[in-house]
Amino acid sequence: MIFPEGASARTSPAAVAGRVYDVVIVGAGIAGAVIADRLSREGRSVLVLEAAPAEDLTIKGYEAYLTDFYAAASKDNQSPYPVIEPVPMPRSTDARPIRPGGPNTNGYLVQNGPHSTDTTYTRVLGGTTMHWEGKILRMLPQDFELAEQRGQGPKWPLGYADLEPFYREAEREIGVSADIEDQRYLGLTYPPNYVFPMRGLPPSYLDQMVARGVDGTRVELDGEEFSLKVRPFPQGRNGIPNPAYDAGRGFVPVGAVSTSQVDEGERCQGNNNCVPLCPVQAKYHAGKTLAKALDRNVDLLAQSVAYQVHTDPETGRVTQIEYRHYHDPNSAEYQTGFARGRTYVLATNAIENARLMLASGLQSRSDLVGRNLMDHAYLLTWALLPEIAGTMRGTNCTSGIVDLRGGRFRRDQASFSIDIHNDGWGWPTGAPVSDLVRIVDQNTYGFDLRRSLVDQVSRQLLFAHMIEVLAEPENRVTVDPRYRDRLGNMRPVISFRVPDYTMRGAAFARRLSRQLFERLGAQDHTSYDPSEYGYVEFEGEGYRILGGNHLAGTHIMGTSPGTSVVDDNQRSWEHENLYLVGGGSMPTIGTANTTVTATALCLRTARHLLHELRHQDQPVALATH
Amino acid sequence: MSLDDFVAFSSEVTGFTEFDLLGTGQAQSYRDTVAGVVGEQGLAELLSAYRREVTELSDEQLRAEQLTRSVLGDPRLGPLARNIIKLWYCGVWFGLPGHEDTFTASPQAYPQGLLWYAIGANPPGARAPGYGSWAGPPRIPALPASPIPRSLTRNPSAG
Amino acid sequence: MTSQTQLLDRPLPAEIDTVADLEAYLNAALRLEHATIPPYLTALYSLHPGTNSDARHVIRVVAVEEMLHLTLVANVMNAIGRRVDLTADDFVPAYPAHLPSGETDFLVSVQPFSPAAVTTFLNIERPAKAPSEGRRLLPYSDDLGAGTVLAASPLNPGVRFYSIGEFYAEIDRGLRHLDHEYRQRGEELFSGDPAWQVTEEYFYSGGGEVVPVTDLASALRALTLIAEQGEGLGGGIYDGEGELSHYYRFEQIQLARYYQKGDVAARPSGPRLDVDFSAVYPVAIDTELADYPAGTPAFEAAETFSRTYADFLAYLTAAYHGQPHQLLDAVAWMFRLRDDMNRLIRNPFPGRPGVHASPVFGRGPLERS
Numbered sequence A: 001m002i003f004p005e006g007a008s009a010r011t012s013p014a015a016v017a018g019r020v021y022d023v024v025i026v027g028a029g030i031a032g033a034v035i036a037d038r039l040s041r042e043g044r045s046v047l048v049l050e051a052a053p054a055e056d057l058t059i060k061g062y063e064a065y066l067t068d069f070y071a072a073a074s075k076d077n078q079s080p081y082p083v084i085e086p087v088p089m090p091r092s093t094d095a096r097p098i099r100p101g102g103p104n105t106n107g108y109l110v111q112n113g114p115h116s117t118d119t120t121y122t123r124v125l126g127g128t129t130m131h132w133e134g135k136i137l138r139m140l141p142q143d144f145e146l147a148e149q150r151g152q153g154p155k156w157p158l159g160y161a162d163l164e165p166f167y168r169e170a171e172r173e174i175g176v177s178a179d180i181e182d183q184r185y186l187g188l189t190y191p192p193n194y195v196f197p198m199r200g201l202p203p204s205y206l207d208q209m210v211a212r213g214v215d216g217t218r219v220e221l222d223g224e225e226f227s228l229k230v231r232p233f234p235q236g237r238n239g240i241p242n243p244a245y246d247a248g249r250g251f252v253p254v255g256a257v258s259t260s261q262v263d264e265g266e267r268c269q270g271n272n273n274c275v276p277l278c279p280v281q282a283k284y285h286a287g288k289t290l291a292k293a294l295d296r297n298v299d300l301l302a303q304s305v306a307y308q309v310h311t312d313p314e315t316g317r318v319t320q321i322e323y324r325h326y327h328d329p330n331s332a333e334y335q336t337g338f339a340r341g342r343t344y345v346l347a348t349n350a351i352e353n354a355r356l357m358l359a360s361g362l363q364s365r366s367d368l369v370g371r372n373l374m375d376h377a378y379l380l381t382w383a384l385l386p387e388i389a390g391t392m393r394g395t396n397c398t399s400g401i402v403d404l405r406g407g408r409f410r411r412d413q414a415s416f417s418i419d420i421h422n423d424g425w426g427w428p429t430g431a432p433v434s435d436l437v438r439i440v441d442q443n444t445y446g447f448d449l450r451r452s453l454v455d456q457v458s459r460q461l462l463f464a465h466m467i468e469v470l471a472e473p474e475n476r477v478t479v480d481p482r483y484r485d486r487l488g489n490m491r492p493v494i495s496f497r498v499p500d501y502t503m504r505g506a507a508f509a510r511r512l513s514r515q516l517f518e519r520l521g522a523q524d525h526t527s528y529d530p531s532e533y534g535y536v537e538f539e540g541e542g543y544r545i546l547g548g549n550h551l552a553g554t555h556i557m558g559t560s561p562g563t564s565v566v567d568d569n570q571r572s573w574e575h576e577n578l579y580l581v582g583g584g585s586m587p588t589i590g591t592a593n594t595t596v597t598a599t600a601l602c603l604r605t606a607r608h609l610l611h612e613l614r615h616q617d618q619p620v621a622l623a624t625h
Numbered sequence B: 001m002s003l004d005d006f007v008a009f010s011s012e013v014t015g016f017t018e019f020d021l022l023g024t025g026q027a028q029s030y031r032d033t034v035a036g037v038v039g040e041q042g043l044a045e046l047l048s049a050y051r052r053e054v055t056e057l058s059d060e061q062l063r064a065e066q067l068t069r070s071v072l073g074d075p076r077l078g079p080l081a082r083n084i085i086k087l088w089y090c091g092v093w094f095g096l097p098g099h100e101d102t103f104t105a106s107p108q109a110y111p112q113g114l115l116w117y118a119i120g121a122n123p124p125g126a127r128a129p130g131y132g133s134w135a136g137p138p139r140i141p142a143l144p145a146s147p148i149p150r151s152l153t154r155n156p157s158a159g
Numbered sequence C: 001m002t003s004q005t006q007l008l009d010r011p012l013p014a015e016i017d018t019v020a021d022l023e024a025y026l027n028a029a030l031r032l033e034h035a036t037i038p039p040y041l042t043a044l045y046s047l048h049p050g051t052n053s054d055a056r057h058v059i060r061v062v063a064v065e066e067m068l069h070l071t072l073v074a075n076v077m078n079a080i081g082r083r084v085d086l087t088a089d090d091f092v093p094a095y096p097a098h099l100p101s102g103e104t105d106f107l108v109s110v111q112p113f114s115p116a117a118v119t120t121f122l123n124i125e126r127p128a129k130a131p132s133e134g135r136r137l138l139p140y141s142d143d144l145g146a147g148t149v150l151a152a153s154p155l156n157p158g159v160r161f162y163s164i165g166e167f168y169a170e171i172d173r174g175l176r177h178l179d180h181e182y183r184q185r186g187e188e189l190f191s192g193d194p195a196w197q198v199t200e201e202y203f204y205s206g207g208g209e210v211v212p213v214t215d216l217a218s219a220l221r222a223l224t225l226i227a228e229q230g231e232g233l234g235g236g237i238y239d240g241e242g243e244l245s246h247y248y249r250f251e252q253i254q255l256a257r258y259y260q261k262g263d264v265a266a267r268p269s270g271p272r273l274d275v276d277f278s279a280v281y282p283v284a285i286d287t288e289l290a291d292y293p294a295g296t297p298a299f300e301a302a303e304t305f306s307r308t309y310a311d312f313l314a315y316l317t318a319a320y321h322g323q324p325h326q327l328l329d330a331v332a333w334m335f336r337l338r339d340d341m342n343r344l345i346r347n348p349f350p351g352r353p354g355v356h357a358s359p360v361f362g363r364g365p366l367e368r369s
């Protein structure tokens, strides 16, 4: 995929000041990119404001991320990305237990607690998809009807059937690898003959070993019986194109983005580094979509942090976006600029969208902006398998157990899906480097060291339970003028408590994993340290709940201004020409990683916007005819 | 102390042949890293202790005991020796009392980490093994025939 | 006018008259395509890690596409029902090998990345058309030494083609001629089992797409792709798929600038490209196993590598022999070979100060004894 040379610097604050665009989009992540792309296809003039610096996406720029990652002594999930003063971002290493008496203001997120989260997002060109894992689960049809069926969570203004065509469009955009046979469960339906663009990635050797022990396990819950099965996940990374895709037209994978032709990244190579950075760009990132959009003359104004959304007090319409443009990523000096359009789209992700609205004084009458913050709760359990399982190979995660994503039990407790992590205990313990350090510190060396490593690393098994979290008004993003970043932007203040509904799911997950470990003959090594952040006590037992990076719910969609912030097109109820897009619009998140659903919503919004713009044009068109 | 001495010592403590170690392309860089932190003197002390106490012994059992006692077990040399093992295995120099800094020897050190080689895997983000390779059992490389570095055996020209 | 239509007008007699002749030519083509892989891989892995990103990407793509070319020739061979064999004693050439470049020829060595290596690569991929029909086939002297002569006529000892392009033109012509003859007799030249064809599902190059061959049209398409990926389409710098051809990819290294859409030959106007010829392991040139002092670890590693490489060729042979799905593992093989080569290349060559060890590419059973 060729990135048009010079496109990242085509416009300037001065040039932008003199223009009224059809649409001004804030944020160049997947949400902003797909909307920009679709609008530009019909020749709409689009400006994308991006907080992060944007050089042309080149293979060398990308490799610089990789070199930084190689060089980093601590390889946390933001380690490839430069930390710059004007655009701070959350980092999992900033999380600390929250002590009574005040928030943790250590990192970029101001954490009020009581729960301390290590959730992150990335403010670089291409957004968080640069470092996401790329698991592409659709939400279940029942996830859209949780309120109606189980009396839980706010209502959706649309259903699975409404979104289904957009799921397919998103799966094409992202380039999803999966075998359709594996993805028909719990009511997930597709049009006849639909297949995913590429074939499923082969399950890892570890998955196969777990499947032998787990498949067919029976579980009873709320009077329903479930039979468990290890199943591959759909993946947003390139595999073998399926010739049957698109009614036999096939699919051409999109490889690495660069200003020169590199012919790389058309197929995953098993680097096991999807998070934080796929070295060959086999994994989808929004730069792939941006490159297409920029080739069609979309303007990108980088190093421009949206500071305030200005509205007309009479009509509520947005009049302009005030942004702070910095010249030097190493300094907090800036100049103020304004961007104007007929329509505005905020696509900075759930936390940043809410932050920007609140910092602009645009709390809605329903007082819902920033509320209902959701993120999947991760509970990890880990064990040592009896045999060498070849852990630490493959993509981060190829398969999991999804049978408990749905069921009657959801009236009482959260559903969850289980990831089998190919990278072993890396997440909770820092394996395998932590194992190395421990073994060497016991004065084990030479052949014994090599043998011990195989013995203690290649048998590792980790289940990551991704547990549903429902919207709770008190879980929220706010702003506070006392906490600002170096550019003067108010930082997001997060208040979050893990709901009991979720903890009931967590407690069940913990019990289930004990049972599964036993079936596998695996030795349970799980332990939760009360002194670490994320520790939660529930009904007498301790757990550690980690952040899911699936931020949602801060501007939920609904059917009325009293109960929601945006309508089913993600249009603000109170600001007619403003759209708040992305995960923030989702009223529930079920047990699906949020991006494909958020992207489907954005594609739907793009279609609506095109329609609206055409509609607005009409009087003019009539006059000239 | 020459590079060869450093590599011979490293071979015995890492469990990899000198050829494997040179094959990472990192030997000189690691030697310089170590000397950079503890000084030429500090490194020389370690290597001569190894030479003096261990290299002459041909009985593997005795050799192991001696290495554990006089090198790894030595309060001054032990931490340094362990750090050299870790350096080869993951490219990171871990902070020691007096030298608190933890850092990666160079960006190219990490991709050469022996840790992943030892378990038949690749360091995340480097040395990709190829599409689908993860579906089969791991190929865990066999241990060398002898733990004694080849350059220290009787016919050094063959090393 | 494309080279194909021109060929049709060429007067006979030419070389290929029987299927056996064609088979001999296709075998020579397999050798030719393969012969470039060891030099490309060695140059590629001689680059210091973390340096020469531009050159690395250029060489890598070309090397991978040479694998594609090998597969395309194999598809043609299988389509006419003849066997592909990459395990013959003489399959891997003796380096330095001779390749034609018009009236003169040049040497192809297994050597480190260097200006000389880039010149060789350009020579390999250079478009060249014989000035006249009479100059398509040229005699070569037999005092060329031990090196294999590539793009020679497999039927006429002592004669070689003016260029690789002309060599393929002959196969193109032979295919048309034989197909025509078979049809007239009511027979089918393309009688091979279609299930043996390597399709895109099994082979993945990153660049061009593999062409399954079932008839004359697809056979010609496969050969055209080889020619175009090498030297470009009809004198342009891109092939029919809009991909920059190998010759111009390498020229970018020489001119220190990338081509971009709309450019013409010799005038790239894309982003700058940086080369650092000093960030290269000085690997030994055209090494034979016998060059390594026996008993050294380098010798053992070179021997193991050579054997693994021969095994790889045997594995490919089996894949081309009705097991196309086996090609899925070929990538993992290539990556393992890469790791082995890297380990070798970073070691000093025993007894030659300032020189690094270099891989020896296994030549069938002979070297295994």
Ligand SMILES: Cc1cc2nc3c(=O)[nH]c(=O)nc-3n(C[C@H](O)[C@H](O)[C@H](O)COP(=O)(O)OP(=O)(O)OC[C@H]3O[C@@H](n4cnc5c(N)ncnc54)[C@H](O)[C@@H]3O)c2cc1C
Residues within 6 Å of the ligand: A026, A027, A028, A029, A030, A031, A032, A049, A050, A051, A052, A077, A120, A121, A122, A123, A124, A125, A126, A127, A128, A129, A131, A132, A133, A134, A135, A136, A137, A275, A304, A305, A306, A307, A347, A348, A349, A350, A352, A356, A548, A549, A550, A551, A581, A582, A583, A592, A593, A594, A595, A596, A598
């Ligand atoms: C480690 C990790 C793993 C993940 N794995 C998965 C997964 O497997 N599957 C899945 O579905 N999802 C996954 N996610 C979530 C996924 O990455 C996000 O849902 C998705 O990238 C969000 O896209 P977005 O465009 O809405 O926001 P973002 O990608 O966050 O993009 C927002 C953009 O806006 C810019 N911006 C922010 N503030 C401003 C401002 N004030 N002014 C101007 N620009 C601004 C940012 O720089 C950025 O470019 C993962 C996330 C993480 C962190």
Ligand code: SF4
Residues within 6 Å of the ligand: A237, A267, A268, A269, A270, A271, A272, A273, A274, A275, A277, A278, A279, A280, A281, A282, A283, A394, A395, A396
């Ligand atoms: S496994 Fe590797 S090649 Fe595949 S997507 Fe992840 S990082 Fe990229």
